[in-house]
Amino acid sequence: MDKVSDTEAVTIPANPPSGFKVVLRELRHDKGAIVAVVVVALILLTTIIGGFVIPHSDLVDANILDRLGAPGVNGHILGTDSSGRDILKYLIVGARNSIGIGVSVAVITEVLGIIIGITAGYFGGILDEVVMRVVDFFMVLPTLLMIIILVTIVPNFNALSLILIISSFGWMGTTRLIRSAVLSQSERDYVAAAKTSGTPSWKIMFGEVMPNISSLIITDFVLAVAGNIGVETGLSYLGFGLPPDTPSLGTMIAYANDPDLILNSPWMWLPAALLLLVLTLSINAFGNALRRAADSRQRT
Amino acid sequence: MDKPENQLLDIQHLHTAFRVGDDFYDAVEDVNLTLNRDEILAIVGESGSGKSTLATSVIGLHNLQNTKITGDILYNDLNLVGLNETLYNRIRGNDIGMIFQDPLAALNPLMRIGEQIGETLLYHTKLNKEERDHRVLELLGQVGIPNPVRVFKQYPHELSGGMRQRVVIAIAIACKPPILIADEPTTALDVTIQAQILDLLENIQQETHSGIILITHDLGVVAETADRVAVMYAGQIVEQGTVQAIFEHPLHPYTRSLLRSMPQADNDSDDLYVIEGTVPDLKHMQTDDCRFAARIPWIPASAHEAHPTMHEVEPGHFVRCTCYKTFHFNDEAEA
Amino acid sequence: GSGSKSSSSSNSSTSTLAQATTNKKATVKGATFKFGYQLVSPFKGVFANELSTEATDTDISQFGNEPLFKVNDSYQIVDGGAANLKLDDSAKTATITINPNVKWSDGKPLVAEDIVYAYKIIANPKSQSQRYTGALQNIVGLTEYHDGKSGDNISGITTPDGENGKTVVIKFKEMKPGMKFSGNGYFWENAEPYHYLKDVAFDKLISSDKVRKNPIFFGPYKISKMVSGQSIEWVPNTYYYGDKPQLGKITVEVISPNQAPTAAAQGKYDYLGIGPTSYAKIKDSKNVKVLGRDSLSYSYMTFNLGKYDAAKSTNVMDDKKLFADKNLRLAVAYAMNVAQVAEKIYPNTGSQSSTLIPAAFGKYHDKSVKAYAYDLSKAEKLLDDAGYKKGSDGYRTDKNGKKMTIRWLTTTGNSNTDAINQTYMQAFKKIGLHVVYATGKPVDFSVYQDKLTSGSNDYDMFDGSWSLSSEPSPSDLYSASAPFNFTHFVTAKNTELLNNIDSQKAFDTSYRIDQFNQWQQYMHDEAYVIPTLTTKTLVAVSPQVKNLSLAPSASWADVAMTK
Amino acid sequence: MWKTILRRILIMIPQILLLSVIVFFLAKLMPGDPFSGQITPQMDPKQIDSLRRQLGLDDPLWTQYFRWIGNLFHGDLGMSYAYKRPVISLIAERASNTIWLSLFAVILTYLIGVPLGVLAGRFKGTRLDSGISLYAYSVMAIPSFVFYLIALLIFGYQLKWFPTTGSVALDASGGVGYIMSRLYHMVLPAILQAFLGTTGIILYLRSGIIDNSIEDYVRTARAKGVPEKVIFNKHILRNSLLPIAAFMGNTITGLISGSLFVESVFSYPGMGKLAVDAMTTRDYATMTSLTLLFGFLTLLGNLLSDIIMSIVDPRIRVE
Amino acid sequence: MALIEIRDLKIHYPIRSGFFNRVTDHVLAVDGINFDIEEGETYGLIGESGSGKSTTGKAIVGLEKATSGQILYKGEDVTKPRNRKKLQYNRDVQMIFQDSLSSLNPKKRIKDIIAEPIRNFEHLAPADETKRVQELLDIVGMPADAMYKYPHEFSGGQRQRIGIARAVSTNPKLIVADEPVSALDLSVQAQVLNFMKEIQKEFNISYLFISHDLGVVKHMCRNMAIMTRGRFVEVGTREDIYQHPQHIYTQRLLSAIPKITPASRMIDKSNRKRVEALYQEESSKYYGPDGKVLDLKQVSPTHSVAIQDPVVEGGQS
Numbered sequence A: 001m002d003k004v005s006d007t008e009a010v011t012i013p014a015n016p017p018s019g020f021k022v023v024l025r026e027l028r029h030d031k032g033a034i035v036a037v038v039v040v041a042l043i044l045l046t047t048i049i050g051g052f053v054i055p056h057s058d059l060v061d062a063n064i065l066d067r068l069g070a071p072g073v074n075g076h077i078l079g080t081d082s083s084g085r086d087i088l089k090y091l092i093v094g095a096r097n098s099i100g101i102g103v104s105v106a107v108i109t110e111v112l113g114i115i116i117g118i119t120a121g122y123f124g125g126i127l128d129e130v131v132m133r134v135v136d137f138f139m140v141l142p143t144l145l146m147i148i149i150l151v152t153i154v155p156n157f158n159a160l161s162l163i164l165i166i167s168s169f170g171w172m173g174t175t176r177l178i179r180s181a182v183l184s185q186s187e188r189d190y191v192a193a194a195k196t197s198g199t200p201s202w203k204i205m206f207g208e209v210m211p212n213i214s215s216l217i218i219t220d221f222v223l224a225v226a227g228n229i230g231v232e233t234g235l236s237y238l239g240f241g242l243p244p245d246t247p248s249l250g251t252m253i254a255y256a257n258d259p260d261l262i263l264n265s266p267w268m269w270l271p272a273a274l275l276l277l278v279l280t281l282s283i284n285a286f287g288n289a290l291r292r293a294a295d296s297r298q299r300t
Numbered sequence B: 001m002d003k004p005e006n007q008l009l010d011i012q013h014l015h016t017a018f019r020v021g022d023d024f025y026d027a028v029e030d031v032n033l034t035l036n037r038d039e040i041l042a043i044v045g046e047s048g049s050g051k052s053t054l055a056t057s058v059i060g061l062h063n064l065q066n067t068k069i070t071g072d073i074l075y076n077d078l079n080l081v082g083l084n085e086t087l088y089n090r091i092r093g094n095d096i097g098m099i100f101q102d103p104l105a106a107l108n109p110l111m112r113i114g115e116q117i118g119e120t121l122l123y124h125t126k127l128n129k130e131e132r133d134h135r136v137l138e139l140l141g142q143v144g145i146p147n148p149v150r151v152f153k154q155y156p157h158e159l160s161g162g163m164r165q166r167v168v169i170a171i172a173i174a175c176k177p178p179i180l181i182a183d184e185p186t187t188a189l190d191v192t193i194q195a196q197i198l199d200l201l202e203n204i205q206q207e208t209h210s211g212i213i214l215i216t217h218d219l220g221v222v223a224e225t226a227d228r229v230a231v232m233y234a235g236q237i238v239e240q241g242t243v244q245a246i247f248e249h250p251l252h253p254y255t256r257s258l259l260r261s262m263p264q265a266d267n268d269s270d271d272l273y274v275i276e277g278t279v280p281d282l283k284h285m286q287t288d289d290c291r292f293a294a295r296i297p298w299i300p301a302s303a304h305e306a307h308p309t310m311h312e313v314e315p316g317h318f319v320r321c322t323c324y325k326t327f328h329f330n331d332e333a334e335a
Numbered sequence C: 001g002s003g004s005k006s007s008s009s010s011n012s013s014t015s016t017l018a019q020a021t022t023n024k025k026a027t028v029k030g031a032t033f034k035f036g037y038q039l040v041s042p043f044k045g046v047f048a049n050e051l052s053t054e055a056t057d058t059d060i061s062q063f064g065n066e067p068l069f070k071v072n073d074s075y076q077i078v079d080g081g082a083a084n085l086k087l088d089d090s091a092k093t094a095t096i097t098i099n100p101n102v103k104w105s106d107g108k109p110l111v112a113e114d115i116v117y118a119y120k121i122i123a124n125p126k127s128q129s130q131r132y133t134g135a136l137q138n139i140v141g142l143t144e145y146h147d148g149k150s151g152d153n154i155s156g157i158t159t160p161d162g163e164n165g166k167t168v169v170i171k172f173k174e175m176k177p178g179m180k181f182s183g184n185g186y187f188w189e190n191a192e193p194y195h196y197l198k199d200v201a202f203d204k205l206i207s208s209d210k211v212r213k214n215p216i217f218f219g220p221y222k223i224s225k226m227v228s229g230q231s232i233e234w235v236p237n238t239y240y241y242g243d244k245p246q247l248g249k250i251t252v253e254v255i256s257p258n259q260a261p262t263a264a265a266q267g268k269y270d271y272l273g274i275g276p277t278s279y280a281k282i283k284d285s286k287n288v289k290v291l292g293r294d295s296l297s298y299s300y301m302t303f304n305l306g307k308y309d310a311a312k313s314t315n316v317m318d319d320k321k322l323f324a325d326k327n328l329r330l331a332v333a334y335a336m337n338v339a340q341v342a343e344k345i346y347p348n349t350g351s352q353s354s355t356l357i358p359a360a361f362g363k364y365h366d367k368s369v370k371a372y373a374y375d376l377s378k379a380e381k382l383l384d385d386a387g388y389k390k391g392s393d394g395y396r397t398d399k400n401g402k403k404m405t406i407r408w409l410t411t412t413g414n415s416n417t418d419a420i421n422q423t424y425m426q427a428f429k430k431i432g433l434h435v436v437y438a439t440g441k442p443v444d445f446s447v448y449q450d451k452l453t454s455g456s457n458d459y460d461m462f463d464g465s466w467s468l469s470s471e472p473s474p475s476d477l478y479s480a481s482a483p484f485n486f487t488h489f490v491t492a493k494n495t496e497l498l499n500n501i502d503s504q505k506a507f508d509t510s511y512r513i514d515q516f517n518q519w520q521q522y523m524h525d526e527a528y529v530i531p532t533l534t535t536k537t538l539v540a541v542s543p544q545v546k547n548l549s550l551a552p553s554a555s556w557a558d559v560a561m562t563k
Numbered sequence D: 001m002w003k004t005i006l007r008r009i010l011i012m013i014p015q016i017l018l019l020s021v022i023v024f025f026l027a028k029l030m031p032g033d034p035f036s037g038q039i040t041p042q043m044d045p046k047q048i049d050s051l052r053r054q055l056g057l058d059d060p061l062w063t064q065y066f067r068w069i070g071n072l073f074h075g076d077l078g079m080s081y082a083y084k085r086p087v088i089s090l091i092a093e094r095a096s097n098t099i100w101l102s103l104f105a106v107i108l109t110y111l112i113g114v115p116l117g118v119l120a121g122r123f124k125g126t127r128l129d130s131g132i133s134l135y136a137y138s139v140m141a142i143p144s145f146v147f148y149l150i151a152l153l154i155f156g157y158q159l160k161w162f163p164t165t166g167s168v169a170l171d172a173s174g175g176v177g178y179i180m181s182r183l184y185h186m187v188l189p190a191i192l193q194a195f196l197g198t199t200g201i202i203l204y205l206r207s208g209i210i211d212n213s214i215e216d217y218v219r220t221a222r223a224k225g226v227p228e229k230v231i232f233n234k235h236i237l238r239n240s241l242l243p244i245a246a247f248m249g250n251t252i253t254g255l256i257s258g259s260l261f262v263e264s265v266f267s268y269p270g271m272g273k274l275a276v277d278a279m280t281t282r283d284y285a286t287m288t289s290l291t292l293l294f295g296f297l298t299l300l301g302n303l304l305s306d307i308i309m310s311i312v313d314p315r316i317r318v319e
Numbered sequence E: 001m002a003l004i005e006i007r008d009l010k011i012h013y014p015i016r017s018g019f020f021n022r023v024t025d026h027v028l029a030v031d032g033i034n035f036d037i038e039e040g041e042t043y044g045l046i047g048e049s050g051s052g053k054s055t056t057g058k059a060i061v062g063l064e065k066a067t068s069g070q071i072l073y074k075g076e077d078v079t080k081p082r083n084r085k086k087l088q089y090n091r092d093v094q095m096i097f098q099d100s101l102s103s104l105n106p107k108k109r110i111k112d113i114i115a116e117p118i119r120n121f122e123h124l125a126p127a128d129e130t131k132r133v134q135e136l137l138d139i140v141g142m143p144a145d146a147m148y149k150y151p152h153e154f155s156g157g158q159r160q161r162i163g164i165a166r167a168v169s170t171n172p173k174l175i176v177a178d179e180p181v182s183a184l185d186l187s188v189q190a191q192v193l194n195f196m197k198e199i200q201k202e203f204n205i206s207y208l209f210i211s212h213d214l215g216v217v218k219h220m221c222r223n224m225a226i227m228t229r230g231r232f233v234e235v236g237t238r239e240d241i242y243q244h245p246q247h248i249y250t251q252r253l254l255s256a257i258p259k260i261t262p263a264s265r266m267i268d269k270s271n272r273k274r275v276e277a278l279y280q281e282e283s284s285k286y287y288g289p290d291g292k293v294l295d296l297k298q299v300s301p302t303h304s305v306a307i308q309d310p311v312v313e314g315g316q317s
């Protein structure tokens, strides 16, 4: 047999192909992204550790003797709020809760979006048509108003119900994104190849197609986290946010709505606003670096 | 060498290097080439051999931040290498026309066909709008578009692949440039349309007496249309000569291997000839030795030149490296 | 007496805030007076008191929308206004005599029918007025008119000298001592221009331009321009019967509460009502002077002790309710450090109210009743003695040894109310009471109100506030039959005292005061309703304002501007 | 084209009806009703109950819904319980404020966003680019109300450049004076809204320009000898503006629903605030009507986007 | 009996338009074709872009649903999913794709790619599976260490061979090869073609070889069909088609192929011009009134042409 003797693999630099590894490797060359990741990591670390260390009573208990203390007074580094609680502690736990909510909503919407989007995009046809009409319809719903109605309706409103409510209006964008990505992946022959190899549909959808849009999913996830923290903030401003014993960046920034506090006690809301800014910027920078990483892999 | 008055382009020691990471690597190395009036010069070679890089260097479309070009590209005593943008813009479209491979991508999706062709005229002629439109209609007719008036107002997506390629050609020849560069103009097309387009190119050349650089990897296309052929391998020209010389007396092992691996070649064997190994990529093609040596390992190293140069074996027929002298196919040796 | 729930403003403190301007400079003629009004949403603009449902529309139309009767600073109706009132106890009538000089701003005189017409608007079902109350139905024939049984006439309201005459006689089924005071609710204190509105059907009245865009009044000023929901311009009413108005123009502008403290401190308006917490920042501003007055409102903490039986129109107490035990109620009362909260959160502008009749009512307020003083050990002793034992988790069980959770219904507020609630919560915890928010968090006002009125059973304790009308009778809020007795307490003693307050005997003021005092003491002892805070009504006025007073007797006709 | 538009509009009807069912029933699920927040001791609960009955609030939900929808088909959106006036006139008054403000803001958004996006894309990787991107993301991260409040305090109160409240001055007179006053009141909120709205445009345009400049047709244009400036303005920019055009419909609807914050800070009487007030006061007729209007505007915005796209992009055919 | 028989296969795609977005027309991607593939043979399918070649191939492997007609495998109609299951059709029929990169999942290692059909059809122990993959890699001439690499680490020719390894992993009877070498350079193309022939001999595989390159088909196939507008214009053996083309379309296609003999190019060109002129002139004779390709008529036992009246073999050329 005249076997072809070409055995040396072409020496294209071996790009690790799993979405995550690509990303890490690409990020290493992106100074902005490294800074962003470090910032996000620091914030996460501080808030998670802080969340464990800071006793719940410190966040709840009012001490009106100590209220509205300016930063530095009585050992409160960032001052105290109108209940006399330490802003720094409140901020740390608030950030943890906000991030928690942002992440949870992102997880839920992403999972929903992935399942629905992949199914619709993969099977196409009437299923896709129906799903897309539903998505369109949800897009038409005035989200903010619907959220407000639901917040009012649910009996025992807490962080979990907030997460579920925000999620129920946040999955459409992801679904659309995933669906269109899946549509374009479905055109690729590896899907046809898997079908002819006898692979069942669910395996193709989640085992073959999904890994190929993983960087997209990661990026969307990261950006969704940032976006959802913003939604929570807006709700708090309107008075439909979390109960006072569940601090969040939103409830803190909403202090800015109190006319007496916005200028006279800026330490009550400004640190939260700045933290939100830094957090959003970093998450976005990270998300964009992810997107760039994904793109650059596609180019090679 | 052709007579200088017939000569349109004289490329001397051209090196084009791309930045990969922090270093520059030659994708085109020490290419010497001339183009004359009234001729079609074909450049053939496998993917990655540097054909497009060479053509792009001539028309000056490389992004100079990532590309380093040295050597000379002489056009009418003007050296195009390092020419400033304003001057180059006067030459592009007017003196050098370019035809690209993918006719859909090459056309602006938002502009009407008439406008896209007219744009060339706008920057190189003093024609007014009416005259330009008139000329565009004329060009559309010239490239064999059945209903120029309608097509004039259409958008690229409304045309078939063959029509689009004709439009791209019309753009390239709008100012009757003496030099035309066609980079794989028919690769995306069906054979029947390919034949039409190639005929069209020939006709245009006969009318305008231009010189055409035709880039392709299809040997059949070369054999049917070219006057002279340059065979590229790994960034270098390995053989150059008239089309008869190349197809009837190919010398360089690479040229011979290529011809032999064509299915059409009526060889008795049921199997096609296969060249061992693969074309090296940019980073791995950088060597002073004969770059093809790795793919004909049965030829002893001594057969290759230390620093291969072009040898003129007969007037106008050049071959790189001396290995051609002792080259034989693997099976022939065994036979 | 009656009031409306409002989360802001009220008080009785001894602070030094002036109630009137002291500016003595010469008046500038034709000056513009800028009146700012804090409002979160645009005003609704129903300029007929019979039809409007909120104080806002009345507040921004106060420059023209003058009531019929003049009051003194104790809210007692006195002669000298647009009309005089004469009560006849034996005939059970009130005779209203219109000042013949009073003219509407279109020049037409105020006549008897204008007064009658106001009653018709209220009582006609088509106009959908929300002012058709039980108290008004004390007028003979009003119910029949409402039910369409007496045609176009209200038999108890007559005009002896004709529709266009100046006298109206109102016949009551029963006379009440509160009738001497403004705001008593037994008769209406406004008139509507019959000649102007008669062409508008009752059901179209509320949306008609004549009520919304071009209303006419007989007060010192009249509307000259209006931007719906945002601003109104008032100019002097040349037909005004009283002293000539001093200002050339009054502009009323709605301003978002977000901006109010800044606007006030900058003196952007000549008059801007401000919240108690803004006082500290504004008091030193050179641009404005802050006037203040004890308000007629107070906040309270109370309990869910039963239910309202709508069929029988009466409240029913339920012994099984958690707070049926007085000791538990008192423990809650002693655990709230209201005095400190007032001092810390509303310095100079808020204080602890001691009884359910705010000090602003002067002699009707019983000074001898002392507010529940913060005393945790007393509270604990009360609980211990009553058999609420502390468990190992620090929380007390009920008297049967079962776990006890107190559900507190409260409304969403601002960061100050959060602080206050939390302060109380901690105190409750200290005395071993496990208090949680009903439904998990403070609820919005509609939900709160819905729970209170619908007989919901999912709360044990709630707080709120009443803004009283100028007649202090507590019957509307605390009597057995009062639908607003959300506490649902009914005791013989309470009923007796309230009846006495509104009895014929109480036409004797000293008797009435005595009954008031007894009731206040009784309520203090029983602790059904625990009064908490009261804050002052504050206004930032510019230094140029002259003759402005927050006293009930003040008139806008007197207000002037100087250099 | 007209047929497609008509068809799209017809498709909207069932969507809007479904929307109305959902909103109506959800709204009814909220505890309380229009009167529960209004009850004061100056009123009599019995009278309130009879008013409730009179207004049909005691009827079964379906009856209420069909009555409402029946009236809707007669062009009657019902009466606002809170405002005691026909919803249609209430919304007309507020909507005109919001729509003008939004329109003004949209124009400003594009006037600000497009040049910034172009600069960032064209000078990709430079400091200018990083600066513009930083701006875009910062604006995205700052909660809008904080942004509005601070700007109001600075420009309205400290510098006194702009009016701080309302949509028009009381003393604005005459046609021109009135319009000028309206505009003057809109300037600050519109600029602020525009600054917040530019994010999407900047980011889209930037990446559009970067992507388009490596397209083949740009290479063709270069090969024609077209000057770089023209290549940029005529070829790259036009193609990069496509997604922005698609964005336009969304921008408008986004602004209208996002107007809530600007309206409450500036006491600007508009639809956003009206909608939230309607929620809190259980003003069903207003609430459902507004939701329908928002839904309709969103659908209209989508349709508008598609029409714009089909006009600017010949590849998208609307037959 | 042939391995697979295609009987009057039609695949129509609906076109929606109009006010209600109803189906108003159909694309007749494949419109009534018949052919048989014998065991161990390579059947060529030639045609221009859009003529329906890929659609046919996809229908055979089951990636497209047939609108009507039958595909008989071992005598049973495999357009019915039930029969496909019963016959283990999906295991016996595999596909090689044109775009080697897109047909290999970029996120999977070569081993997992090649093992995919094995995992689905024969449940081997991990060690056996690895062994099998190794064998397959060996068959296609790839080193064993390729197993743990990813598709993008290989050249086009190597990737195509990986695709072939996957296709042969279940010992299929038929492989549909849709333009397997169109994207490849000459020398790589040669490798792949050689290779396909080799495994054909070894495992007695049949190919449906789809291509627009007449030279390649000539090299690979004994029997072939020329396709245009969803229908066959000419069916026959290599000699029938290349030596005695009857249909004007076939003639035109053949004449358009560039030859590598520069010496005869003037002749080739004029010949092409002549055929082209003839095509323009006479094409109405060769097509139905609506431009539809006529039904095939047999002109010799092996040769059928879509013409009105059969012409005696060799009559026209």
Ligand SMILES: Nc1ncnc2c1ncn2[C@@H]1O[C@H](COP(=O)(O)OP(=O)(O)OP(=O)(O)O)[C@@H](O)[C@H]1O
Binding pocket: B018, B019, B020, B027, B045, B046, B047, B048, B049, B050, B051, B052, B053, B054, B217, B281, B282
């Ligand atoms: N912009 C670039 N940056 C870096 N490397 C490049 C760039 N453009 C081309 N190359 C490399 O230069 C070499 C020559 O490429 P070129 O496109 O000229 O080949 P070609 O002969 O035209 O091939 P094909 O037939 O595929 O078009 C290849 O190895 C290619 O990867």
Ligand SMILES: Nc1ncnc2c1ncn2[C@@H]1O[C@H](COP(=O)(O)OP(=O)(O)OP(=O)(O)O)[C@@H](O)[C@H]1O
Binding pocket: E013, E014, E027, E028, E029, E030, E047, E048, E049, E050, E051, E052, E053, E054, E055, E056, E212
């Ligand atoms: N999913 C589809 N919907 C509608 N039309 C389709 C679809 N798939 C293919 N077609 C049409 O069917 C016809 C045949 O397509 P097919 O891909 O089979 O052609 P082909 O011969 O393989 O062409 P190529 O050489 O370009 O691959 C074409 O006109 C194509 O546009």
Ligand SMILES: [Mg+2]
Binding pocket: B051, B052, B053, B183
């Ligand atoms: Mg090339």
Ligand SMILES: [Mg+2]
Binding pocket: E053, E054, E055, E178
């Ligand atoms: Mg195909």
